[in-house]
């Protein structure tokens with residue numbers, strides 16, 4: 001069974017950047033195949049990783065939901081809707097050199113997705129058996145995790161910036177994780193973009209207040225910003241850059 005690691009946190013705190021670096025780290029470990037899941041409707045994990053994506057699961061769900069009312073059905077004669085959906089879903093798996101990537105994408109939310117969502121859950125569960133690790137990049141909430149499309153999460157990394165509000169958001173997510181009974185074995189906090197890689201007293205106080213388990217602090221690193229500005233994949237920042245050193249030290253401490 002795959003070990004599933006999900007990243008969550010307030011908008012813009014660095015979830016996708018850290019997620020990309022975790023994927024790179026796990027690929028290097030060569031412990032087994034890695035599936036990256038982009039569960040953000042505004043998907044951009046592929047950019048951080050430097051891979052092109054043709055189709056998202058959202059596009060496919062949209063097509064299938066529309067098939068019923070379409071003048072010309074995209075489903076070939078003699079093929080069941082379930083078989084067609086499964087075929088399309090498998091096309092949506094992007095195979096990179098070291099990992100596979102599945103992008104959830106978005107749907108317009110107008111049609112009925114119950115049928116496709118059911119199939120998607122089954123399909124994702126099937127995929128899960130083929131991988132050693134599944135790494136999920138989330139949008140600000142925990143929507144995909146709570147909806148049950150994704151498999152059981154083992155580790156949740158809450159990411160925050162170096163602000164009280166960021167920590168408060170992470171604290172609330174930690175409470176939601178308990179309320180939703182997500183059953184994660186390990187929940188940790190990563191504070192990202194800390195000036196000089198140091199926490200200030202106010203932030204530390206907030207972390208204690210919420211009882212969050214601090215896994216590590218990642219410094220604000222201009223290299224990440226520059227790569228982003230130049231459109232270069234963030235995972236390709238040099239190995240000796242402060243951000244990479246810091247995140248890798250955190251990953252070393254996780255049960256992976």
Ligand SMILES: Nc1ncnc2c1ncn2[C@@H]1O[C@H](COP(=O)(O)OP(=O)(O)OP(=O)(O)O)[C@@H](O)[C@H]1O
Pocket residue numbers: 009010011012013014015016017018040138139140192193218219220221222224225228234243
């Ligand atoms: N340690 C860092 N130092 C400097 N810049 C960083 C660092 N971490 C992330 N960034 C930059 O911050 C911005 C937001 O990062 P990222 O997209 O990873 O956040 P996110 O939490 O995934 O955002 P969203 O909620 O929109 O998905 C990006 O421009 C990224 O390059």
Ligand SMILES: [Mg+2]
Pocket residue numbers: 015016017040137138
């Ligand atoms: Mg993101």
